[in-house]
Amino acid sequence: MGENRRQIQLRAKLKLGPAGLFVGGPLADFQTQRLGLPQYAAYANTFYASAAIVTLGTLLFAVKIATPKARKANF
Numbered sequence: 553m554g555e556n557r558r559q560i561q562l563r564a565k566l567k568l569g570p571a572g573l574f575v576g577g578p579l580a581d582f583q584t585q586r587l588g589l590p591q592y593a594a595y596a597n598t599f600y601a602s603a604a605i606v607t608l609g610t611l612l613f614a615v616k617i618a619t620p621k622a623r624k625a626n627f
Contacts, residue, residue, distance in 0.1 A: 576602055 561577075576598045583594035 571602070575605070 580594045580598045583589045584591055
């Protein structure tokens with residue numbers, strides 16, 4: 553295994569798609585590098601943050617798009 557750590561991290565981030573690359577990856581990196589958290593704690597926190605983002609997106613969708621609007625009857 554001649555790969556260094558950055559290559560392995562990049563491959564893992566690319567597998568997760570844009571959300572993992574642009575949101576989850578930097579969040580986990582910040583927690584491990586700047587805050588000094590262990591990797592398992594940073595990845596767990598990132599999972600919780602992602603779950604919160606998905607929940608907020610679902611609620612926003614339900615309120616803005618999926619809620620039927622009352623229509624005025626045209627007789």
